[in-house]
Amino acid sequence: MANINDIAQRAGVSVATVSRVLNGNPYVSEAKRAAVQRVIEELDYTPNRMAVDLIRKETRNIGVIMPYNNNQAFDQLLHGVLNRSVEQEYSVTVLPTKYDPAKELRCLHMLKNKQLDGIILGSRSNDWDAIVPYSKYGTIVACEYTDHHEIGCAYVDRYASYLDVFQLLRDKGHSRIAFTTARGEVSNSTRLTLQAYQQIVGELPPEYHVQDCYSMEDGIRAARQLLHLNPRPSVIYANGDEVGAGIYRYAQSIGLELPGDLAIIGQENQPVGIALNLATVDHHLVSIGEQAFDLLIGKSKTKIEVPYELIIRPSI
Amino acid sequence: MANINDIAQRAGVSVATVSRVLNGNPYVSEAKRAAVQRVIEELDYTPNRMAVDLIRKETRNIGVIMPYNNNQAFDQLLHGVLNRSVEQEYSVTVLPTKYDPAKELRCLHMLKNKQLDGIILGSRSNDWDAIVPYSKYGTIVACEYTDHHEIGCAYVDRYASYLDVFQLLRDKGHSRIAFTTARGEVSNSTRLTLQAYQQIVGELPPEYHVQDCYSMEDGIRAARQLLHLNPRPSVIYANGDEVGAGIYRYAQSIGLELPGDLAIIGQENQPVGIALNLATVDHHLVSIGEQAFDLLIGKSKTKIEVPYELIIRPSI
DNA sequence: CTGAAAGCGCTAACAC
DNA sequence: GTGTTAGCGCTTTCAG
Numbered sequence: 141m142a143n144i145n146d147i148a149q150r151a152g153v154s155v156a157t158v159s160r161v162l163n164g165n166p167y168v169s170e171a172k173r174a175a176v177q178r179v180i181e182e183l184d185y186t187p188n189r190m191a192v193d194l195i196r197k198e199t200r201n202i203g204v205i206m207p208y209n210n211n212q213a214f215d216q217l218l219h220g221v222l223n224r225s226v227e228q229e230y231s232v233t234v235l236p237t238k239y240d241p242a243k244e245l246r247c248l249h250m251l252k253n254k255q256l257d258g259i260i261l262g263s264r265s266n267d268w269d270a271i272v273p274y275s276k277y278g279t280i281v282a283c284e285y286t287d288h289h290e291i292g293c294a295y296v297d298r299y300a301s302y303l304d305v306f307q308l309l310r311d312k313g314h315s316r317i318a319f320t321t322a323r324g325e326v327s328n329s330t331r332l333t334l335q336a337y338q339q340i341v342g343e344l345p346p347e348y349h350v351q352d353c354y355s356m357e358d359g360i361r362a363a364r365q366l367l368h369l370n371p372r373p374s375v376i377y378a379n380g381d382e383v384g385a386g387i388y389r390y391a392q393s394i395g396l397e398l399p400g401d402l403a404i405i406g407q408e409n410q411p412v413g414i415a416l417n418l419a420t421v422d423h424h425l426v427s428i429g430e431q432a433f434d435l436l437i438g439k440s441k442t443k444i445e446v447p448y449e450l451i452i453r454p455s456i
Numbered sequence: 457m458a459n460i461n462d463i464a465q466r467a468g469v470s471v472a473t474v475s476r477v478l479n480g481n482p483y484v485s486e487a488k489r490a491a492v493q494r495v496i497e498e499l500d501y502t503p504n505r506m507a508v509d510l511i512r513k514e515t516r517n518i519g520v521i522m523p524y525n526n527n528q529a530f531d532q533l534l535h536g537v538l539n540r541s542v543e544q545e546y547s548v549t550v551l552p553t554k555y556d557p558a559k560e561l562r563c564l565h566m567l568k569n570k571q572l573d574g575i576i577l578g579s580r581s582n583d584w585d586a587i588v589p590y591s592k593y594g595t596i597v598a599c600e601y602t603d604h605h606e607i608g609c610a611y612v613d614r615y616a617s618y619l620d621v622f623q624l625l626r627d628k629g630h631s632r633i634a635f636t637t638a639r640g641e642v643s644n645s646t647r648l649t650l651q652a653y654q655q656i657v658g659e660l661p662p663e664y665h666v667q668d669c670y671s672m673e674d675g676i677r678a679a680r681q682l683l684h685l686n687p688r689p690s691v692i693y694a695n696g697d698e699v700g701a702g703i704y705r706y707a708q709s710i711g712l713e714l715p716g717d718l719a720i721i722g723q724e725n726q727p728v729g730i731a732l733n734l735a736t737v738d739h740h741l742v743s744i745g746e747q748a749f750d751l752l753i754g755k756s757k758t759k760i761e762v763p764y765e766l767i768i769r770p771s772i
Numbered sequence: 773c774t775g776a777a778a779g780c781g782c783t784a785a786c787a788c
Numbered sequence: 789g790t791g792t793t794a795g796c797g798c799t800t801t802c803a804g
Contacts, residue, residue, distance in 0.1 A: 141568075141593075143797055154775040159799060167773055189569040190510040191797035195780050199506070201549070208538050212727075215531045222524055222552050226559075231566075233517070233549045236538050250547075252457075253505040277457075356727050385731040411528075411672050412728040415701040459781055470791040475783060483789055507781035511796050
């Protein structure tokens, strides 16, 4: 590929002038501008982005950290980010971590070595203390609430959401309430779910909590564990509609009817939940992704709370 | 941030030596290596990736072009790509195009300006003639079959798949066969679906084909159009299980029973289809994504056919 | 308006 | 083993 020197030479001008026409600088005579333009077309030239980035110290490329396992929730988040990035001419790099703290750190490192202008933290396996220092190299935006004033965040009040759900279930007359979560107590949502449970429902029978649930398969496994318990839970709060769908399937397969024999409520208002008419709480992940992106390119450290929404359907 | 010169100076060596220890070059005395290493840690230094990329002429970053609308199919593809990229220490940038040919060209342009080492074409709105020239700037791998020997591809034989489905439906005794597609005839899959229909079923009553279907909502709309026709189709072949789920919902809402009153078969074996027990044909999009990635980094122009799979369930 | 020249931060001959 | 030096391809003073 031709470079800026080739263009300059062939157009009979200096590289500075070529650079000027490339960047729309007005201080170029019409004659030279035309000459340069012609040669550019002739040689099918385009500026090398790496060189430009190197000198500009900006890439217009951001990263989104997520575990990327079979969890549609993160796809929703990503869609939100993409919605906005497309308008703003930013490109976004997906950074899957599989919840591996070391890998997560390596992703954050891309801020330090100037590969990325900023990072949206869709998931997190490290302590904030390990993460925050990286904000010195580029903007970091989280999708969960955090106090650190170096980190902007677009979040939903998970604790309030969990409280609401458990209260709703109590109000519906449920006392044997079980639930599933993704990771164990290393995860913020799990911890908050447990807290909310304790506050509204009371002591948690350990067997009423099934971990490592991400997909429909996991939901089936969870149901297999939960539905043969004695006493059997009267309702299961699933951490995602896909997991809820798995529970639903298994419940049906052993002849349980909804919501009489078993109630189910999921999360994120995903297609499978809509199809099955499962109650759910929508944490508006797409919106979170969009707002996180806006914070990021605005280099804002604001904390934006996004409302959640209980969607009541006959499964409950 | 400190740069390589700072390190060299402080360690009392030349930049060449620093570069050598950075890149694991063996021709460095243990003493100097240790000294350099110490200063690197002291200054918390890390090499600037843009500078390295500029000189190495390689980014280890690839792009995946996809429309990114509410179509889970492309998420499957992306997951496949990510599965492999994560192992190979490549990063992947998502390039959403909304099926806009101009935007698609701008994405391909990222090859020319050296932002990307290669591109996986998950979707395509331009003619091959417009796309192929870009392969001179970087590897392009397609997820559909193409003759062009500059382009490697991981694909499923869509035509065979469509023939199979239509034949299956005929064998089941259906004669009034309707279907949905995403885009119109600009799309390859649509064109092939139409061809297969003609070959197996015969002349297509225009009202038996509903376009612009991506989501469950679209499925509902399609069903609303199709199920009040006279004669009503006895089966609908949906271009995705989510669309199928929408059709299912609407059919139920007007009292139709599956598969007696209406049969449904979808595509891609997605959670919603599993939950609803919808027959489907799995085009193994995850696998396609994985293979496409392998082709890409192997700079291979091979054509890899991935098998599809009919999954019979009681909706048919 | 225009060009010379000094970098951006790094790698890789090449010579010693 | 090690340092000098010439780039990679571009932007941006600074003079004129």
